[in-house]
Amino acid sequence: MAPPQKHLLAIEGMYPPRIAAFLDLAESFVLLNRTGKTPRDRLRGRTMINLFFEDSTRTRTSFELAGKRLGADVINMSVSTSSVNKGETLIDTATTLNAMHCDLLVVRHAASGAPALLAQKVEASVINAGDGTHEHPTQALLDALTIRRRLGGLQGLTVAICGDVLHSRVARSNIFLLSAMGSQVRLVGPPTLMPAQAERLGVTVFHDMAAGLAGADVVMMLRLQQERMTRGLVPSAREYFRFYGLDEAKLAHAAPHALVMHPGPMNRGVEIASSVADDPLRSVIREQVEMGVAVRMAVLDMLSHSGANR
Amino acid sequence: MIFFHNVRLLDPAAGLDQPGELLVRDGRVADLGPALGRPDGAEKIDGGGAVLCPGLVDMRVEVGEPGGEWRETVASAAIAAAAGGITTVAALPDSPLPIDDPALVRLLRVRGEETGSLTILPYGALTKGCRGIDLAELGLLREAGAVAFTDGARAVGPARLMRLALTYARRFEAMVIQHPEEPTLAEGGAATEGELATRLGLPGIPAEAEAILVGRDIRLARLTGGAVHFAHVSTAAALALIRQAKDAGLHVTCDTAPPYFDLNETAIGDWRTFAKLSPPLRADADRQAVAAALRDGTIDAVASDHQPRDPDDKRLPFAQAASGGAGLATLLGVTLAQVHGGALPLARAIELLTAAPARLLGSAAGTLAKGAPADLCLFDPERIWQVVSGALPGHAQNTPFDGRALEGKVVGTWKAGRRVFGG
Numbered sequence: 001m002a003p004p005q006k007h008l009l010a011i012e013g014m015y016p017p018r019i020a021a022f023l024d025l026a027e028s029f030v031l032l033n034r035t036g037k038t039p040r041d042r043l044r045g046r047t048m049i050n051l052f053f054e055d056s057t058r059t060r061t062s063f064e065l066a067g068k069r070l071g072a073d074v075i076n077m078s079v080s081t082s083s084v085n086k087g088e089t090l091i092d093t094a095t096t097l098n099a100m101h102c103d104l105l106v107v108r109h110a111a112s113g114a115p116a117l118l119a120q121k122v123e124a125s126v127i128n129a130g131d132g133t134h135e136h137p138t139q140a141l142l143d144a145l146t147i148r149r150r151l152g153g154l155q156g157l158t159v160a161i162c163g164d165v166l167h168s169r170v171a172r173s174n175i176f177l178l179s180a181m182g183s184q185v186r187l188v189g190p191p192t193l194m195p196a197q198a199e200r201l202g203v204t205v206f207h208d209m210a211a212g213l214a215g216a217d218v219v220m221m222l223r224l225q226q227e228r229m230t231r232g233l234v235p236s237a238r239e240y241f242r243f244y245g246l247d248e249a250k251l252a253h254a255a256p257h258a259l260v261m262h263p264g265p266m267n268r269g270v271e272i273a274s275s276v277a278d279d280p281l282r283s284v285i286r287e288q289v290e291m292g293v294a295v296r297m298a299v300l301d302m303l304s305h306s307g308a309n310r
Numbered sequence: 311m312i313f314f315h316n317v318r319l320l321d322p323a324a325g326l327d328q329p330g331e332l333l334v335r336d337g338r339v340a341d342l343g344p345a346l347g348r349p350d351g352a353e354k355i356d357g358g359g360a361v362l363c364p365g366l367v368d369m370r371v372e373v374g375e376p377g378g379e380w381r382e383t384v385a386s387a388a389i390a391a392a393a394g395g396i397t398t399v400a401a402l403p404d405s406p407l408p409i410d411d412p413a414l415v416r417l418l419r420v421r422g423e424e425t426g427s428l429t430i431l432p433y434g435a436l437t438k439g440c441r442g443i444d445l446a447e448l449g450l451l452r453e454a455g456a457v458a459f460t461d462g463a464r465a466v467g468p469a470r471l472m473r474l475a476l477t478y479a480r481r482f483e484a485m486v487i488q489h490p491e492e493p494t495l496a497e498g499g500a501a502t503e504g505e506l507a508t509r510l511g512l513p514g515i516p517a518e519a520e521a522i523l524v525g526r527d528i529r530l531a532r533l534t535g536g537a538v539h540f541a542h543v544s545t546a547a548a549l550a551l552i553r554q555a556k557d558a559g560l561h562v563t564c565d566t567a568p569p570y571f572d573l574n575e576t577a578i579g580d581w582r583t584f585a586k587l588s589p590p591l592r593a594d595a596d597r598q599a600v601a602a603a604l605r606d607g608t609i610d611a612v613a614s615d616h617q618p619r620d621p622d623d624k625r626l627p628f629a630q631a632a633s634g635g636a637g638l639a640t641l642l643g644v645t646l647a648q649v650h651g652g653a654l655p656l657a658r659a660i661e662l663l664t665a666a667p668a669r670l671l672g673s674a675a676g677t678l679a680k681g682a683p684a685d686l687c688l689f690d691p692e693r694i695w696q697v698v699s700g701a702l703p704g705h706a707q708n709t710p711f712d713g714r715a716l717e718g719k720v721v722g723t724w725k726a727g728r729r730v731f732g733g
Contacts, residue, residue: 012509091625111627112511113581132629134511172511195508196516 004307007119007126008299010135011176019144019177026145026291026298033069033294042301043072048104049097050076052129053090056108058264058289059129059138063106066296072104090114094121104300107131112169125303133167139263140173142295144181146288147218150259155182160212160254162188163222163244163271166195166233170263171222175201188212189222189244192233209244213253220261221246224271237270247273251282259284311335312727313348317357317688321364322661323668323677332362334684337727342678357688360721363660365397365685367676368641369565369667370541370613372462372634373399373430375421376414377406382618382706384418388425390638390704392731394614395687395720398668398675399428403435404462410435410446412454419455427723427730429685431457431671436475436486440464445474452482457671458539460487463588463617463634465523467493472527476536485537485563485670488527490548491589495519500629502575502590510581512629515590521547528555528562537561539670542615544570544589546599553608563670564608567615568644569635569710571601577710583624583631584699585710587617590633604662605654611667612659614641618706636706640697642689644711646718649691656691684727693719 005018032038048067050060060076067074079089090109097105098121105124107115112132119126130136148154159178165171165187178185185203187194198205206212213219224240234240241247246260260276260283268274277283312334319330319342332342333352348354368391374382391399401418403409409418415432422430434456435446448459459479466472466488475486496515501507503514524540528551531538543549543564555562569577569587574594577585585591603609617634624631645663648654668676675685699712722732 090627109627111629113629114627116581117625117627132511132627133513169511172509196503196514197505197508200505201508 005303006306008137008303009116009119009126009128011137011140011173012135014176014180016180019141019180022141022295022298022302023145023148025302026141026295027149029294029297030291038069038297040069040071043067043070043304046072046103046304047101048072048074048106048300049102050074050106051079051093051097052077053079053109053114054130056130059108062289062292063129063296065293066300067104069293070297070300072300090118091121094118097124098122104304127299127303130169132169133172134169135173136169137173138292138296138299139170140177141299142288142291143174143220143261144177145291145295146261146284147259150284151217154178157183157217158186158215159183159218159220160186160188160216161220161222162209162212162246164193164224164228165189165198165222166193167225167228168222174220175203179203186212186216190234193228209250210253213250216254216258218259218261219246219251219254221272223263223265224267241270245269245271245273246276248275251276258282261285261288264289311349311352312724313346313352313354314362314688315348315354315356317360317362319678320361320657320660321678322657323364323665324679326678327657332678334724334727337684339678339680339682339684341680355722360688360690362686362688364664364676364678365687365723365725366395366642366663367398367667367671367673368396368614368616368638369400369611369671370567371399371401371616371638372405372618373401373418374618375405376417381620381623384421384425384430386705387616387618387638388428390636390702390706392427392723393703393720394639395642395689395723396638397428397685397687397723397725398431398673400431400433400457400671402462403433403460404440404464408435408440409433410438410440410451412447412450415451415454415456426728427725429675431673433457433487434459436461436466437471442467442471445478448479448484449482452484456484457673458485458487460541461489463489465489465491465493469526469530473530473534476530476534476538480534480536485539485561487539487541488523490520490523490527490540490543491515492519492522495522499590500586501578502592504575504593506575506578510628517545517592517596518547520545520589521551524548524551528552528560531555531560531562535561537563540564542567542570542589542613543609544592544600545596549599549603549608556608563610565611565613565667566600566604566609567613567637568641571597571604572644572647573597573710578628581628583626583628584635584708584712586628586631586633587635587710588633601648601653604648605658609662611670612641612645612662613667614638616706619708624708634708635710636702636708638704639702640709640711640716642720643695643716643718646691647716650717684724686724687720688722688732689718689720691718693717693721695719
C-alpha cells in the first residue's frame with residue numbers, strides 16, 4: 001500500500017488503486033449531491049483557501065461548492081497575475097497562509113510546478129487546480145468518473161485527446177490517468193501543437209482527425225486559445241476548424257457510442273461545432289461539470305482524512 | 311621563499327608530470343625539479359604526495375561587479391576561487407553595468423588586483439550595452455586590456471552583426487565568444503525539449519538551437535577569417551561541427567562547463583531550480599559526447615561558468631527562476647570525477663583547466679615555468695568531500711551539484727607566492 005497522501009500535485013506516478021479510490025468515493029458523492037444530503041460534518045472546522053493566480057470561474061466555483069458541501073470554511077483569494085513579482089508573491093503568500101493555519105490549499109498558477117513549490121513551504125494540503133502546462137489532476141479525475149459512469153469502466157477503452165496538446169495541462173493529466181487505468185490514449189492535433197517526444201508518454205500520435213478518431217470510445221476536445229494564432233502556431237481559426245474542429249463529419253469516424261467531452265470553456269466554431277457540443281446523445285460536457293464537484297469533494301475528503309493530516 | 315617538497319609536479323604546458331620539489335622566490339617560480347634541496351630560510355611545505363599544478367585559469371565567470379553586488383562581489387568570488395584553486399578568471403561583461411567602456415575594463419582589472427588573490431581578465435562587451443545591436447568600441451576596449459569580446463549569456467543573433475564582429479575583432483587580434491543558442495528557438499524556454507520537458511509541462515529549447523548557431527558561426531569564421539570561440543558547448547551535434555571546423559583549420563575553439571559532462575537533464579526533476587542552467591542540461595547522450603570531447607581535444611578548455619544567483623532568483627516556479635549555477639568551488643572536483651571515472655588522463659584534465667584556457671586568453675598564467683608568477687594549486691586528488699549548498703566558500707550557494715560527493719580537493723592555493731587558501 002502506498003503511503004498516505006498529503007497533497008494532490010499531479011496524476012503522474014499515482015498508484016492506480018488510489019485513483020480508483022478517489023473515483024469510488026466521488027461516485028458516492030454524486031448521489032448525495034443529487035439528493036441534497038451531503039455530509040456537512042466531514043470537513044467541519046477546517047479551513048480551505050482557493051488561491052487562484054490565474055482567472056478561473058468554473059474551477060474555483062466547483063472547488064468552493066465542494067468544500068461547502070462538506071462543511072469546510074471556504075475562502076477565495078484571487079491574486080493578480082499582473083503584479084511584477086509573481087514568484088515573490090507566491091512565497092510570501094505561502095508564509096502568510098501558514099500563519100493563518102489553513103488546512104486545504106487549492107492552487108491555480110500560470111507556472112508549471114508552482115503548487116509543488118508551495119507544498120514545500122506550507123503545512124496545508126496543497127491541491128493543484130492547474131499549473132501552467134503541467135497538470136490539472138482534478139480535471140482528469142472528473143473526466144475519468146464521467147467516462148466510467150457512462151461506459152462502465154476505463155480498461156480497454158480508446159480515448160482520443162484532440163487539439164492543443166502542447167499547452168494543455170488537462171491533456172497531460174488525462175494521459176497519465178487513463179494510461180494508468182488501462183485505456184489506450186491517442187493524441188490528435190496539428191504538429192505545431194504536439195509536445196516533443198509525446199509518444200514516449202505511451203500514447204499514439206495522429207495529425208489527422210479521421211484516423212485519430214477511428215473507432216474511438218471517447219473524443220476529448222481541448223480548448224484552443226486565441227494566443228496560439230497570434231504566435232503563429234496555427235494560421236487561422238477557420239483553418240484550424242477545417243482540420244481539427246470537431247463536427248459531425250469528423251465525429252462519424254468514432255465509435256457509434258462515442259462520448260464527446262470538453263473541459264470548458266468552449267470556443268464554439270473553433271475546436272468544436274455547436275451541433276456536436278449540444279447533442280444530448282453524444283455530448284457529456286454538462287455532466288463533466290457535475291462530476292467535477294463530486295470529484296473535488298472526494299479529493300478534499302480523502303486528503304483531509306488520509307492519515308497524513310489530523 | 312617557499313620550498314614545496316614531496317609533491318607531484320604537474321605542468322601540462324611543459325609536459326611535466328613527475329614527483330619533485332619546487333622553489334618560490336620573490337613571488338615567482340625560482341626552480342623546480344626532482345630534488346632541489348631546501349635552501350636556508352625557505353618555508354618548507356610537505357605536500358604529502360599531493361599534486362602541485364599551476365593555479366587554475368577559469369575562462370568564464372560572472373563576478374557580480376559592477377552592479378550585481380547582491381549576488382556576488384569580486385571579494386566573495388575571490389574567496390570561492392581561491393578555495394577552488396583558481397588564481398585567474400576571465401570576467402563576463404554582461405553585468406548590470408555592462409563592460410562596454412575602457413574605464414570599466416580597467417576597473418575590473420584593478421578590483422582583481424585589490425583582492426591580492428585573483429587576477430581578473432575582463433572580457434569586453436561585443437555590442438554596446440550587450441544589447442546585440444551596435445558593435446562596442448572593440449579597439450579601445452582591447453587597448454584597455456579586454457582579452458576577448460562577448461555579450462556573455464546573450465547570443466549574438468543576427469548573422470550580419472556576427473559577421474561584422476568577427477571581421478572587426480580580427481583587426482585587434484581578439485576572438486569573439488558566442489553563447490551558441492539560436493535566440494528565436496530558445497525564447498521562453500526553460501529546459502531541453504524532449505520527454506522530460508513534455509512531462510513537466512516546461513517550455514522546451516531544442517538541442518538543435520546550439521548546432522544551428524555553431525554551424526552558422528563556423529561559416530562566418532570561414533568567410534571573415536575571424537576567430538570564434540563557443541562557450542559552454544553542450545551537445546553532440548555542435549561538437550561534431552566544431553571538430554570538422556578544426557580539421558579544416560579554421561579559427562574555431564570551444565569550452566564547456568562541468569555540469570555538461572557531469573549532469574544530465576534529469577537533475578531538474580522535482581523542479582530543482584539550482585539545476586536550471588543556460589544552456590539547459592541535456593539528454594545523457596549529449597553529456598557523454600561532451601565528456602568524450604574533453605578527451606579527444608575537440609573541447610579546448612573547461613570553465614566553471616560561475617553564475618551567482620540569489621535565493622530570490624531561484625525560489626520561484628521553475629520557468630520563472632533565473633538560470634545559472636555557482637561553479638568556482640567545484641570546478642576542479644567535478645572535472646576530476648572524469649579522471650577517477652577513467653575517461654580522462656589527469657594531465658589532460660589539468661591542461662583543460664590551466665594551460666589551455668591561458669593560451670586562449672593570451673595570458674602568461676597557467677604554467678610552472680621558471681620565472682613565471684608563483685600562482686599555484688596544491689590538491690589531493692583522492693581526498694573526498696561533499697558539495698553542500700549553504701556551506702560553499704564565498705557568497706553564491708546556487709550549486710547544481712548540491713549533495714554530490716567529490717574525490718579531489720584543493721589543500722592550498724598561492725597567488726604570486728602568497729598563500730591565499732588552506733594551511
